[in-house]
Amino acid sequence: MSGTPRRALFLDRDGVxxxxxxxxxxxxxxxxxxxxxxxxxxxxxxxxRLVVVTNQAGIARGLYTEEQYQTLTAWMxxxxxxxxxxxxxxxxxxxxxxxxxxxxxxxxxxxxxxxGMLQKAVAAFGISLADSIMIGDRCTDIEAANAAGLKQxxxxxxxxxxxxxxxxxxxQKLDEVESWIRQQG
Numbered sequence: 001m002s003g004t005p006r007r008a009l010f011l012d013r014d015g016v017x018x019x020x021x022x023x024x025x026x027x028x029x030x031x032x033x034x035x036x037x038x039x040x041x042x043x044x045x046x047x048x049r050l051v052v053v054t055n056q057a058g059i060a061r062g063l064y065t066e067e068q069y070q071t072l073t074a075w076m077x078x079x080x081x082x083x084x085x086x087x088x089x090x091x092x093x094x095x096x097x098x099x100x101x102x103x104x105x106x107x108x109x110x111x112x113x114x115x116g117m118l119q120k121a122v123a124a125f126g127i128s129l130a131d132s133i134m135i136g137d138r139c140t141d142i143e144a145a146n147a148a149g150l151k152q153x154x155x156x157x158x159x160x161x162x163x164x165x166x167x168x169x170x171x172q173k174l175d176e177v178e179s180w181i182r183q184q185g
Contacts, residue, residue, distance in 0.1 A: 007048050008049040011053070012054060012136040013054035014054065019031040027075050046184075048132075052090040056093060057099060060104035066094060069092065132150050134153045135156070137156040142165075
């Protein structure tokens, strides 16, 4: 398989890896989503790279610092590693075009629905986007997945007030994606 582009499971963070609470930045507030460990271990076993791609507007808004984000990310990775889950990469976008403060107030290719974070994973790991999938909880996740030409996008139900457009499968729980991955082989 060497030289062959690899597939990835792209995961939004808040609402997919951890329970969405709004601008998560403290360790004591982290609750991992039911099924995330099983999903990730199954995906790893089947040869998927695990890549987190997360907009972090809380940094842009001045609600927490880049350093606080990095500390939390290191802790989350360590906790999941103890469960056998190893993320290949965690990319984040700390910018927001309207609500950002100072240097963080700008449009940026990494901010979903932009595909900059996915392209970074392609460059780093030789990932084939056409063979990859994404799980998100927002329409911007679906838009990014579609714009990047991913094989499949999954949207966790109940997070958006208005319906999302584009190509995706609506799911209630992460084990639905795990079953889909197993069927794909």
